Amino acid sequence: MKKLVLAALLLTAPALAAPLKTTASAEPTWKKSEAELAERLKTPGANARAKNVILIVGDGMGISTITAARIYEAQKKARAAGGTYPGFEGGEENLLSFERLPNRALVKTYNTNAQVPDSAGTASAMTNGAKTRIGVLGINPGQGPQTCATPAEFPTPLARLARDRGMGVGIVTTTRVTHATPAAMYAHAPSRDWEGADRDYGAEARKSGCPDIASQLIAFPGGMDVVLGGGLSKFRPRADEKGAGRDDGRDLIAEWQKANPKGSFVAAAPEFRALDPRSKTPVIGLFNASHLDFAVDADRQKEPSLAELATFAVRKLQSRPGNKGYVLMIEGGKIDHGHHLSNAYRALDETAELSEAVAQVLKLVDLKDTLVLVTADHSHVFTMAGYPPRGNDILGLIRPLPGGEGGGKTDEAGNSLDQKGRTMPTLGYANGPAEVRVGSRVLNSDKASTDPDFLQPKTFQTASESHGGEDVALFAGGPGSALASGTIEQSTIFHIMAHALGWE
Incomplete structure (x- = not known):
């Protein structure tokens, strides 16, 4: 009987045999994160295994943003209900959906060369397991453009580690899918601005031989199961000399469709809503030439909401053949954009949008087998x-x-x-x-x-x-979430996910 139970567990658990192989493991912050993880392994529930991991990032969602947004969300609901919102006297008692997750930690966000970080260095820490410099994606602190000649020396990002183990992989964002936070899942770039073969990746920089981030996404080994967001101009040729787009003549979407003849590419909300998430073929949805619009400004006949995108991605990955689990990143990227404008209304409204997306995701997943982490890459002033x-x-x-x-x-x-x-x-x-x-x-x-x-x-x-340099919050639920405690390095988030998936 014990042998039968063990066999059943092995069939449903993530692949445990393949140890982590990444050049990031030689970095000091990798070793520090390993030590932080080891300190927490005696916590009850710390060694529970997850089949799936969902990393949700509110870009720029610092503590003050969370506090103000919970009040904003409640007051917005009260206005919609005609001035009354039972149980909430003024909004202060409210909790955003992810604040109800049972475990939490404070996260130190500095980059290796900066007290106040950017999204590229912070997202790289979360997806590569070691901290790096400001402005770079998926490279170790001592690496530069010359490393593009020997790409095996780059650290192995989260999406690649999952795909190598036969897991499903997806990205959802309200920014360009080549922007810093989502790109850290799969790309290596000495500059976060090298998103496409366009004006932001000039001729002099291209002499490095480093592929642009959009082309790295299309060439991702094994392919992504689902990619949803903005940034179509980074994939399509320039329509005219003044317009945005690639100047190398490549149509990356056409290349992807040729390689995935049964895959679906969509660029508008009606086409997206007609898709069946249970389909076994990959999906790319790019709904704006650049970032998606702020929710308050968006035309929902053109752009789906973050909650729509997130729930579709979860359903699609849940129906993926093979039953080997999945890793999904969901980013509420426009919180950051509202703050950069110093426009609190849009920043808080986008945080409420993220809260709604998380609420919908939590309805779909089982926290008995899915680790859900909600955090920020950095704060704002x-x-x-x-x-x-x-x-x-x-x-x-x-x-x-x-x-x-x-x-x-x-x-x-x-x-x-x-x-x-x-x-x-x-x-x-x-x-x-x-x-x-x-x-x-x-x-x-x-x-x-x-x-x-x-x-x-x-x-x-x-x-x-500008960004702020203070700690941000990490909220966690599901197998391995007990490891989210105390104050941790941002790179430790990667190690929490890897440990929960059994990737030691």
Whole structure:
């Protein structure tokens, strides 16, 4: 009887025989992450094995973003319900869907050469198991363009490790699928900007011989099961001299379709919604020439929502033949873009969109066999301050608490004034632009603070708001999630996933 049970377990478990082989294992941060993992292996549940892993990244989703977004989400639902939202007095009691996962840790995000990181270095840490420099993708800290001549020396990224073990692999993002965070799953690039053979990967840089990121995605060994997001211009030839697109004449989508004659390529929401996720053939969906639009600006007849994309990818990977499990990355990338504009409305709305996507994913998966990790690559210089009362509109102006903190001068509407006589919103930034454009819309600080196009005040005016360097949160549920505890290096997230999948 014991032999039969063992045989059944072996048939359903991930492949355990193939040890990790990657050049990243010689890096100091790899060894530090191994030590952090070892410290946690005696935790109850730490050695539970997962069949599947879903890594969900809220790009730029720092702690202050999570706090403000949970209030924003509740207040948005209350407005939609006519002003009442049972159980939530003002929104502060709310929890985003992923905050209900049982385990959590704080994550240190610095790059090997930068106190405040970027998405390329941080995503590489999570998908390669060791930290690296700012601005590079899937390469070790000491490597540069010359390593493209000997690609076997690059570290092996998460998607390749999974595919080599016969697992399904997928990517979902609201950015270009060649952008820093999703690209870290599969690509190696001395510069995150080398996304396509276009103006951002110039002639001088191409002398390195490094393939652009889009071509690496199409050439991914074994192919991806599902890729959904934006960035079509990185795959298609330039239509004219002024337009975006590849200048090498290659049509990577046509090349992919030739190699996958039964595969499906879609570029609009109706075509996507007509697909059957149970189909056994691969899918690429690219719904914008560049990044997808912010949810508040999007035309849902052209672009599906993040929740639609995420649930389709999960269903597709669940139906993949072979029953060997899967690894999926889901990125809410536009949170970061809203923050870079210093536009809290769009940043928080995108966080609520991610929360909805996670809620839908959690309905589809079984946490008995699927490890779900939700985290951020980095934070932003985003603040929530000023003693507003409970229930105050999170996007609104600060009003003083009766007889409490934050007293002082007010305007006729009862809003608190600073020492220069200016009203103050609850949300602000340490730096950012004075005015920006989103499509045909002009965003600035002249509008009401609750206007979607309002830019928060900032201490310093810069062309783009910057990342923050503080720790971010990791939320975890499922087999191996007990390893998410304390304060860890960002590269340890990779080791948590690898351990749960039995890749020692």
